[in-house]
Amino acid sequence: MTRSAAISQATAQYDSGAFLDTLNRRVAYKTESQEADSGDVLHSYLADEMTPALAALGFTSRIVPNPVPGGGPFLIAQRHESDDVPTVLTYGHGDVVRGYDAQWRDGLKPWEIVVEGDRWYGRGTADNKGQHTINLSALAEVLALRGGKLGYNVKMIVEMGEEMGSPGLHAICEQLRDELRADVLIASDGPRLAAQRPTVFLGSRGLVNFKLSLNLLGKLGRTVAQSRGGAGERDCIDCRWQRQDSRRWLASARGAGVGASRAGWVGSGRRTERSRGRR
Numbered sequence: 469m470t471r472s473a474a475i476s477q478a479t480a481q482y483d484s485g486a487f488l489d490t491l492n493r494r495v496a497y498k499t500e501s502q503e504a505d506s507g508d509v510l511h512s513y514l515a516d517e518m519t520p521a522l523a524a525l526g527f528t529s530r531i532v533p534n535p536v537p538g539g540g541p542f543l544i545a546q547r548h549e550s551d552d553v554p555t556v557l558t559y560g561h562g563d564v565v566r567g568y569d570a571q572w573r574d575g576l577k578p579w580e581i582v583v584e585g586d587r588w589y590g591r592g593t594a595d596n597k598g599q600h601t602i603n604l605s606a607l608a609e610v611l612a613l614r615g616g617k618l619g620y621n622v623k624m625i626v627e628m629g630e631e632m633g634s635p636g637l638h639a640i641c642e643q644l645r646d647e648l649r650a651d652v653l654i655a656s657d658g659p660r661l662a663a664q665r666p667t668v669f670l671g672s673r674g675l676v677n678f679k680l681s682l683n684l685l686g687k688l689g690r691t692v693a694q695s696r697g698g699a700g701e702r703d704c705i706d707c708r709w710q711r712q713d714s715r716r717w718l719a720s721a722r723g724a725g726v727g728a729s730r731a732g733w734v735g736s737g738r739r740t741e742r743s744r745g746r747r
């Protein structure tokens with residue numbers, strides 16, 4: 469197999485409309501995990517769409533309920549060739565944010581792909597049905613070119629609650645630690661720097677949710693505290709450091725998804741080792 473042969477086969481599948489058909493079928497599932505009554509369709513996406521698609525590629529799959537009540541189910545799939553070859557773990561999520569059907573401009577709709585030039589509109593085309601459909605399509609092309617053998621094992625986890633903050637994902641990965649064990653994780657989800665430029669992150673990314681509170685009276689408070697020479701000054705300087713650092717944190721996080729190392733720092737309201745060293 470040559471790299472160019474695999475790419476030309478994948479391109480041909482795209483040009484034939486087959487890829488669009490597959491993705492359109494997936495976009496049609498209204499997998500709005502933020503809706504309380506979405507349980508049936510979340511399950512159906514895994515059972516009726518992903519399971520047969522993966523079976524056609526030689527995967528065995530099972531659907532695992534979420535250990536967190538109300539959380540969407542998981543699909544755990546495996547394609548095992550040998551104990552002596554490397555194993556790739558891949559990830560996808562089949563849920564999407566709410567469709568907000570009425571808010572799409574004329575001619576567009578969330579649950580059916582509309583093609584305008586080189587842009588495809590539809591909920592999930594860019595997050596994340598498009599990505600895992602691309603990855604599985606690429607896998608199919610490589611399989612075909614290699615005569616049905618990849619030369620590595622593949623495991624896949626698909627979650628249905630990513631847009632709710634991935635309830636149960638951590639727990640399920642802990643529970644199935646051995647079953648999901650792999651040599652490398654290749655996941656396609658997350659920010660891109662520009663639509664025209666493929667974005668690849670190497671290493672592990674993390675996510676930190678935090679509540680940012682701005683004390684907009686901090687400067688005034690510091691002035692008052694300084695004029696009094698009083699005990700309030702230290703707290704107000706902390707406020708200043710927090711504001712400055714939060715801005716840097718947000719600026720870096722927006723571009724590259726970094727900043728996880730600041731976990732637990734912003735918003736603590738107290739001096740920390742980090743701020744102490746910089747003063």
Ligand SMILES: [Zn+2]
Pocket residue numbers: 561595596630657658
């Ligand atoms: Zn996503």
